[in-house]
Amino acid sequence: MSASENANPQTDSRIAAAPAADSAIALAGRLQTLRSRILPLLEAVKAEYTGRAAVGYPVVIDNIARSGVFGITLSPGFGLYFMTDGTNLIAETQWMQLRIDALSMANNQRYGGRPEVVREDIDETFGPSDARRLVSRLQNRWNRQQTRIYRVDS
Known part of the structure; x- marks a missing residue:
């Protein structure tokens, strides 16, 4: 490093920080x-x-304003969230796997009740149809789950 570069080390850090602040x-x-x-x-x-x-x-x-996230939670374990990680916009879908699976077998075991998280990057071309696709995927996962069974003795 030369003497002129040592003279003002803050100049470089400001230049590096400015694009990051602008992108945020x-x-x-x-x-x-x-x-x-x-x-x-x-x-x-x-x-x-x-x-x-x-x-x-x-x-x-x-x-x-506080956490950089908005979305919907249909029930515990089922949600769609739009957020930023500081560098990208992300759509995160969370759901629980079904508790039973007819395709599970000894050599290909599938664990039920396991949480699944899918993250998709959101680019500039993300439109209303993409948002509807993500919401309908969440609704499909929630509608397929096994809901409560109420037993009534009479």
């Missing part, structure tokens, strides 16, 4: 734009599933 601001702006387009869809899903899910669910999560 751009990501926050993209997440806010995504939120304004997708939140009405999530509210409609919440209205549709109210009464069909466990008490207190579904829940729409809208916390962009």
Whole structure:
């Protein structure tokens, strides 16, 4: 390192930090734009599933300001979340595997009740049809699960 480079070491760190700060601001702006387009869809899903899910669910999560995430939780273990990890926008779908599987066998065992998480990067071409696809995938997973069986003795 030369003497001129040692003279002002803060110059390099500011140059390196500026693009990162700009990209974080751009990501926050993209997440806010995504939120304004997708939140009405999530509210409609919440209205549709109210009464069909466990008490207190579904829940729409809208916390962009503090944690950079918004999404919906249909019931414990079933959710769709849009978030940022600081460098990318991500759509994360969470669900629980079915407890029984007819295709499970000794040489190919499948474990039921295991949580599954799928993360997809969101690029600039992500549109309303992609959001509907993610929501319908979550609804499909939730609708296939085994719900409670109430036994009544008479």
